[in-house]
Every structure is written in structure tokens, then in C-alpha cells.
Amino acid sequence: APTQHPPAVRTTCAYCGVGCGVLAKPDGRGGAAITGDPEHPANFGRLCSKGSALGETLALDTRLLHPMRRGADSAMARTSWDDALDTVANGFADVIAKHGPDSVAFYLSGQLLTEDYYVANKLMKGFVGSANVDTNSRLCMASSVAGHRRAFGSDTVPGTYADLDQADLIVLVGSNAAWCHPVLYQRIIANKRARGATIVVIDPRRTASVEDDDLHLPVAPGMDTVLFSGLLVHLADTLALDDAYLEAHTTGLTEALVRAREIAPDIAATAAMTGVDAADIARFFALFRATERVVTCYSQGVNQSAQGTDKVNAIINCHLSTGRIGRPGMGPFSLTGQPNAMGGREVGGLANQLAAHMGFDAEAIDRVGRFWRAPNMARREGLKAVQLFEAIDRGEIKALWIMATNPAVSLPRADVVQEALRKLDLLVISENVISNDTVAAGAHVLLPAAAWGEKDGTVTNSERRISRQRAFLPLPGEAKPDWWSVAQVAQRMGFGDAFAYHSAAQVFREHAALSAFENDGRRDFDIGALADLSDEAFNALDPVQWPARAGKPATDTRFFADGHFFTPDGRARLIAPAMPALHEAPSPAFPLLLNTGRVRDQWHTMTRSGLSPRLGAHLPEPFVELHPDDAAAAGLKDGGFARITTTHGACILKVIVSAGQRRGSLFAPIHWSGETAATARVGALVAPVTDPFSGQPEAKATPAAIARV
Numbered sequence: 001a002p003t004q005h006p007p008a009v010r011t012t013c014a015y016c017g018v019g020c021g022v023l024a025k026p027d028g029r030g031g032a033a034i035t036g037d038p039e040h041p042a043n044f045g046r047l048c049s050k051g052s053a054l055g056e057t058l059a060l061d062t063r064l065l066h067p068m069r070r071g072a073d074s075a076m077a078r079t080s081w082d083d084a085l086d087t088v089a090n091g092f093a094d095v096i097a098k099h100g101p102d103s104v105a106f107y108l109s110g111q112l113l114t115e116d117y118y119v120a121n122k123l124m125k126g127f128v129g130s131a132n133v134d135t136n137s138r139l140c141m142a143s144s145v146a147g148h149r150r151a152f153g154s155d156t157v158p159g160t161y162a163d164l165d166q167a168d169l170i171v172l173v174g175s176n177a178a179w180c181h182p183v184l185y186q187r188i189i190a191n192k193r194a195r196g197a198t199i200v201v202i203d204p205r206r207t208a209s210v211e212d213d214d215l216h217l218p219v220a221p222g223m224d225t226v227l228f229s230g231l232l233v234h235l236a237d238t239l240a241l242d243d244a245y246l247e248a249h250t251t252g253l254t255e256a257l258v259r260a261r262e263i264a265p266d267i268a269a270t271a272a273m274t275g276v277d278a279a280d281i282a283r284f285f286a287l288f289r290a291t292e293r294v295v296t297c298y299s300q301g302v303n304q305s306a307q308g309t310d311k312v313n314a315i316i317n318c319h320l321s322t323g324r325i326g327r328p329g330m331g332p333f334s335l336t337g338q339p340n341a342m343g344g345r346e347v348g349g350l351a352n353q354l355a356a357h358m359g360f361d362a363e364a365i366d367r368v369g370r371f372w373r374a375p376n377m378a379r380r381e382g383l384k385a386v387q388l389f390e391a392i393d394r395g396e397i398k399a400l401w402i403m404a405t406n407p408a409v410s411l412p413r414a415d416v417v418q419e420a421l422r423k424l425d426l427l428v429i430s431e432n433v434i435s436n437d438t439v440a441a442g443a444h445v446l447l448p449a450a451a452w453g454e455k456d457g458t459v460t461n462s463e464r465r466i467s468r469q470r471a472f473l474p475l476p477g478e479a480k481p482d483w484w485s486v487a488q489v490a491q492r493m494g495f496g497d498a499f500a501y502h503s504a505a506q507v508f509r510e511h512a513a514l515s516a517f518e519n520d521g522r523r524d525f526d527i528g529a530l531a532d533l534s535d536e537a538f539n540a541l542d543p544v545q546w547p548a549r550a551g552k553p554a555t556d557t558r559f560f561a562d563g564h565f566f567t568p569d570g571r572a573r574l575i576a577p578a579m580p581a582l583h584e585a586p587s588p589a590f591p592l593l594l595n596t597g598r599v600r601d602q603w604h605t606m607t608r609s610g611l612s613p614r615l616g617a618h619l620p621e622p623f624v625e626l627h628p629d630d631a632a633a634a635g636l637k638d639g640g641f642a643r644i645t646t647t648h649g650a651c652i653l654k655v656i657v658s659a660g661q662r663r664g665s666l667f668a669p670i671h672w673s674g675e676t677a678a679t680a681r682v683g684a685l686v687a688p689v690t691d692p693f694s695g696q697p698e699a700k701a702t703p704a705a706i707a708r709v
């Protein structure tokens with residue numbers, strides 16, 4: 001008789017913020033065939049190399065399958081869930097009793113599902129009484145959050161992916177979308193081919209995204225604000241500002257324009273500071289001026305900067321001043337890195353947000369406290385990621401729970417982070433993998449977490465679209481969803497009633513209800529229409545964009561069409577940025593600037609993508625890329641090895657000599673790790689310098705030296 005196979009399960013890709021729909025067809029042997037979901041509105045069936053190789057990453061060889069606890073002999077040994085959860089709950093309670101609620105912290109991840117994020121955030125901010133909940137999303141899009149809040153009064157992504165289909169000019173700033181958001185990039189290229197859209201890429205490097213562009217502006221590191229200040233001046237001087245829009249819907253033009261003139265008074269000054277050819281700048285300015293439908297996409301090249309928030313606002317200023325926002329085919333557009341960085345923002349998974357996009361004002365604290373019936377609300381912002389690990393290093397944080405992230409590789413000064421973790425009285429790690437650099441730092445308790453394909457809940461992509469991640473494989477060993485582990489610990493800490501969750505659907509309903517609680521459309525994030533979903537309806541939920549307000553049409557998904565913003569006076573704010581400057585300039589000892597980033601076929605610290613031989617074949621070794629002139633000056637040849645040194649660390653990488661690399665810059669990918677920094681852990685080299693508004697670290701311009709080994 002023919003073998004009966006279960007039907008394909010609709011789920012969402014585990015990797016980037018594009019949020020592509022996936023059809024997973026289990027093979028009955030622990031694997032699954034993966035194809036793109038033709039009905040998902042983010043990708044219409046397309047998948048990139050990483051998404052299409054997801055089926056190669058499902059093996060259990062490297063998985064953590066049972067709880068583990070460090071014994072009196074310092075060795076990790078298998079234990080029961082009951083013992084592990086008691087250890088975590090008692091350990092956190094003891095530290096809080098001795099040192100207060102701000103002596104404990106959670107460090108979360110954009111890989112978590114919204115339901116995991118929600119329960120962890122609720123426990124820490126409503127019941128422990130601290131806001132020390134931050135996430136690796138701090139490294140990804142915190143500057144975009146801060147820029148949105150300064151300009152719009154809320155962390156609102158104005159547009160949708162459909163705007164990329166309708167735009168006539170698409171500007172990519174600090175974004176190698178061809179590698180980092182590939183399916184969205186294919187959509188941009190489809191617009192170019194079908195409608196003739198023009199593409200401008202602003203990036204110090206000649207990346208893969210430059211191959212299909214019409215104009216590449218190789219801006220000097222850190223000088224994006226100069227370029228967009230010059231653009232604002234040019235728009236004003238050529239009478240291209242939308243005076244009626246500015247008058248009716250904005251404030252701050254005068255101050256922003258005065259500052260823009262100080263920064264970049266004309267094209268010649270803009271060219272001198274950015275290092276870009278003046279004729280190319282003039283061409284970009286003319287294109288922007290003449291094109292009504294402009295979308296400016298930006299990503300980590302903008303966000304991961306000591307002046308990232310100002311860069312975001314310099315971009316938004318140009319859209320607000322021309323009224324190019326809230327209408328089809330136009331607007332600033334933040335391309336989120338992780339699959340659920342947006343969901344983390346929604347629940348308040350950042351230390352400076354409370355919940356459901358609310359901040360720490362007294363009204364919001366009271367509202368959320370009443371909704372949660374919380375006994376111990378946090379009353380002020382907590383520590384952001386880099387500060388959080390500095391506080392651990394100083395001994396101020398004594399208990400930490402890390403979920404689904406590997407900060408001993410990914411944070412700036414990763415060696416110091418790894419040492420700081422060893423100082424904790426209690427380090428709890430919820431993980432899929434049996435070992436990584438963070439686990440090796442000395443966890444006291446390891447909790448086996450459900451992985452992609454096993455866990456069930458929701459994620460939100462870059463266009464505010466909530467999609468279901470559905471399980472299509474059984475939970476292996478004793479793995480459990482993260483929301484379950486947190487709820488179990490909360491119950492053991494005496495908060496049982498508020499954490500008596502039995503399903504992801506129940507958590508989601510509560511999250512949706514909180515988003516609409518005493519809201520009436522006054523806040524941007526509202527998915528109250530989803531608060532009454534039955535378990536069956538939650539399971540069948542189609543991708544849906546927020547706002548999803550009760551009684552409002554679901555098609556009403558572009559923000560700011562009416563010119564109303566979420567500031568107290570309803571007006572958008574143009575922001576005067578600080579004078580652009582590198583936090584630390586190159587010196588004779590460190591004459592180059594280290595820029596870190598991703599490669600096409602790997603993800604984060606490779607715990608999943610590294611399992612696929614196909615993905616590993618693209619760029620199999622850690623490397624540093626540099627310009628031929630810099631290579632010649634250092635006596636380096638393509639294929640040789642070099643030691644990269646900064647004031648924070650050193651590592652040895654294979655050399656790739658490329659004319660696409662800007663003179664004076666080094667590019668090294670973030671993915672590889674190892675027992676010592678002398679291998680390829682480039683996070684160890686990065687300075688712990690952060691943006692003053694967002695707390696996002698600078699990952700693009702650490703002074704560095706290179707030498708042959």
C-alpha cells in the first residue's frame with residue numbers, strides 16, 4: 001500500500017526579518033521537505049538559499065535534549081525538569097532577596113517567538129520588579145526604534161512591502177539586501193525589471209546589492225548623516241519641500257535645516273565629507289527631488305552606529321519634509337535583521353520599553369500594572385545590552401537567564417563578556433544546542449528549548465505582519481517551549497495565577513488584549529481584534545498586519561496616511577542631528593576601520609545554518625576583506641592569513657583582497673567562533689561604543705591594524 005505522509009505544514013522561516021512563509025512536509029524520519037509558501041504575502045513562494053536549506057538543519061546531533069545542572073563537583077550533569085526549574089526559581093528568588101530586583105536580568109533574542117518574549121517580559125517587569133530585560137535585537141534595530149519614536153512618537157514602521165513594488169526610486173542605505181534580505185531584494189529587482197524603478201545603493205562597500213543598482217555612493221564610514229543633511233539642504237534650496245505638508249503635519253524643520261546647513265551646506269561640502277564623487281551626489285539628489293515615489297530602506301549599516309539614531313532621523317527628515325510618507329510607494333523603511341525582532345519590540349522585550357509599545361511613563365506603568373495585576377511593576381528603564389554585560393562584569397548583576405542567543409560571540413568585546421559571565425552567581429541558559437561559547441563560559445543550569453519546526457507561536461516581520469510559526473516535528477527528548485519554562489519558574493516563585501498558561505494561543509490572546517487595553521487607537525500597536533481567537537482560529541491564523549483593530553478593516557495597514565502621528569500634538573518631528581563624527585578616529589597604531597557584518601549563507605553564530613553543507617560551501621572559512629592598496633601596504637596576498645588587532649582583541653583570518661572594499665576599511669563576518677579569540681571571534685575586536693539614544697553598539701567602525709602572520 002502507498003505510504004501515507006502527513007500534509008505540509010504552513011510555517012515561517014527561522015532566519016531573517018523578511019518573514020517568508022514556508023511549507024514544511026515532514027518525511028516521518030525527523031526531517032522535512034521545505035518549499036516556499038505561494039500564498040504567504042511576504043514571499044509568494046520564493047525562498048533564498050538559507051530558507052530553502054532549512055530541511056538540512058533539523059538533525060538532533062548537536063541538540064541539548066535534557067535539563068542539565070552544575071553539581072558540587074562543578075561538572076554539568078543531567079537532571080530533571082523539576083530540579084532544574086526549582087534551581088532557577090530558588091536561585092533568582094535568593095539573589096532578589098539579598099540584592100534587590102535590579103541584581104537579576106534576562107537576555108533574550110529575536111529568535112524567540114512573541115509568546116516566549118511576552119511571558120519573560122511580564123515576569124521581569126511586572127513581578128520581579130526590574131526592567132533588566134534586553135535582547136540581541138539591541139544589536140539589530142534599536143536605533144531604528146529610537147529614530148521612529150523621536151520622529152513619530154511611536155516605534156512605527158510606516159509602510160509595507162507593497163511599497164517596494166510601487167516605488168519608482170528605491171534607496172538602500174547601509175543594507176546589503178541582496179545577501180541579508182534576499183527575497184525582499186528579489187522583489188525590488190522585479191520592480192526594476194517590470195516598472196523601471198531606479199535603485200541607489202549607499203554603502204562604503206561594493207556589495208552584492210551594487211550589482212543591479214543604477215548608482216552606488218560609497219559613503220565614508222559614519223558619514224550617512226552628512227549625505228542626508230546635504231539632501232535636505234538641496235531639497236530646501238531647490239524649493240522641493242512640501243510646505244503645505246510641513247505646515248500641517250510636522251514640527252522642527254527650522255532647527256533641522258539650520259543643523260543640516262552646518263553639516264553639509266552644499267554638494268561640494270557633502271562630497272568632501274562623504275568621500276563620494278560630487279557628480280554622483282548631485283545625481284542622487286536630483287533623482288530624489290524629481291521622484292515622488294521613493295522608499296528609503298535602511299539596515300545595519302545605519303543602525304549599528306554610535307550615531308545610528310541620528311542617521312535614522314536624517315533619513316526620515318527627508319521623507320517628512322517632502323510629504324513622502326503614508327502613501328503608496330514611499331516612506332522610510334527599516335529592514336529588520338531577525339525573524340522576530342519586531343515581535344520582541346511589540347511585547348516590550350527591550351529594557352527601555354514596557355509592553356505593547358508603551359514606555360515607562362506613569363500612565364503606562366499604571367495601565368500595564370492593572371492589566372497584569374502585577375504586584376511589583378518596574379518603574380524605570382533597565383540596562384541595555386552593552387550596559388547590562390558591563391554591570392555583570394562589575395558584579396552588580398548576579399543572576400542572568402539567557403535565551404536563544406550567544407552573547408559570548410556576538411556582543412562587542414566578546415572576550416570581556418565571556419569573562420563577565422563567569423562572575424555570575426547563577427547563569428541559566430535556555431538553548432537548542434549542547435554547547436556554544438556562552439555555554440562554555442560556565443552555565444549553572446541548561447534548559448533544553450524547543451527549536452524551529454518544534455515550537456509553536458507567532459513572529460512579526462519587517463512590515464508588521466504577524467505570521468504563525470507552527471510545529472511540524474515532535475518535541476525531541478525533554479525539550480520544551482521557552483514560554484513554558486519561564487511560566488514554570490514564575491509559578492515556583494509564587495506568581496502562579498498570572499502564569500497559569502497552557503498554550504501559546506492563550507499567551508497570544510493575553511498579549512493581543514493588552515495591546516488594545518485602554519487604547520482606542522491612541523497608540524500605534526493594537527492587535528485587539530485578535531484577542532478573542534479560539535485555539536482553532538489561532539492555529540489557522542493567516543498572516544495579518546497590525547494594526548488589527550476591532551471594527552476596522554484589515555486592509556488599512558499603511559500608517560500616517562492622514563498625517564496624524566503618535567506625538568502629543570499629533571505632529572511628526574524633524575530632528576536636528578549631532579555633527580557627524582566617528583567615535584574613535586583611526587590612529588597610526590590602528591590606521592584602518594573594522595566593519596563587521598554577515599555573509600549570504602550563514603546566520604548569526606551558525607548554530608543552525610552551519611549544519612547545512614550546502615550553505616557552508618558558499619564562503620567556508622572566516623575571512624577579512626580589504627582593498628588591494630591596503631593589502632599591498634601590509635604585504636598581504638589574497639588567500640594568505642592576517643592578524644587583525646584592535647585595542648580590545650585580536651584574531652587571525654584568511655585574506656580576501658577585493659577592489660570592492662573601500663580603502664582604509666576592513667570587512668569581517670560575525671559568524672565564526674572558537675575557543676580563543678585567536679580563531680575568528682570578531683566580536684572580541686569590536687569596541688563597546690553605543691549610540692546615546694538607542695544603546696545600539698557601533699559595529700562598523702572600530703580602529704584596527706592588520707599584519708601578515
Ligand code: SF4
Pocket residue numbers: 013014015016017018019020043046047048049050051052181182183184
Ligand atoms: Fe528566510 Fe529571510 Fe531568506 Fe526569506 S529572505 S527565506 S525569511 S532567510
